[in-house]
Amino acid sequence: QEIQAVVSTQSTGSGECEYPELFDEEKHEQVREENKNRVEDFHQERRDVLVARTEDRAARNEMKEGLLSIAETMQIELDTRRDDILSLRDTLRQKQLAEEAARAAALEPDPASSPSPKPVSAKKPKSPKGAKKKK
Secondary structure, three states, X not given: OOOEEXXXXXXXXXXEEEEEEEEOHHXXXXXXHXXXXXXXXXXXXXHHHHHHHHHHHHHHHHHHHHHHHHHHHHXXXXXXXXXXXXXXXXXXXXXXXXXXXXXXXXXXXOOOOOOOOOOOOOOOOOOOOOOOOOO
C-alpha cells in the first residue's frame, strides 16, 4: 500500500497550525473521483452553455427572418398605397385641368356668334422712282 502525506491547514482560532493528513489508497481514490466529478461537471456545464448559445442564435436568426418578412410585406403595402394615392392625385389633376380649360373657354368670346372684325385693306406698295410709266 502506498501512503501519501498531504498537509492541510486548519484554523484553531488563535492562529494556524499545520497537521499532516495521511492518504491511503482509498482516500487518494476518493479525491481523484471528486476531482474527476468536478471536471465532468465543468464539461457538462460548458456543453449546456454551448447548447444554450446555439439555441439562442437559432432563435435570433428565426426572429430576424420574421422581421425581414414583416418589413417586406410592409414595403409592398406601402408601395401599393403610394401607387393608389398617386393615381388619385393624377385623376384629380386631370379633372382640375379640364375644369380650368372649360372656364377659360367660357371666358373667351365664341367666334361663330360674334361679328368678325373687318379686315384692314392692304395698301399697294408704291413703285420705286425709277420704275417705267404706263403710256
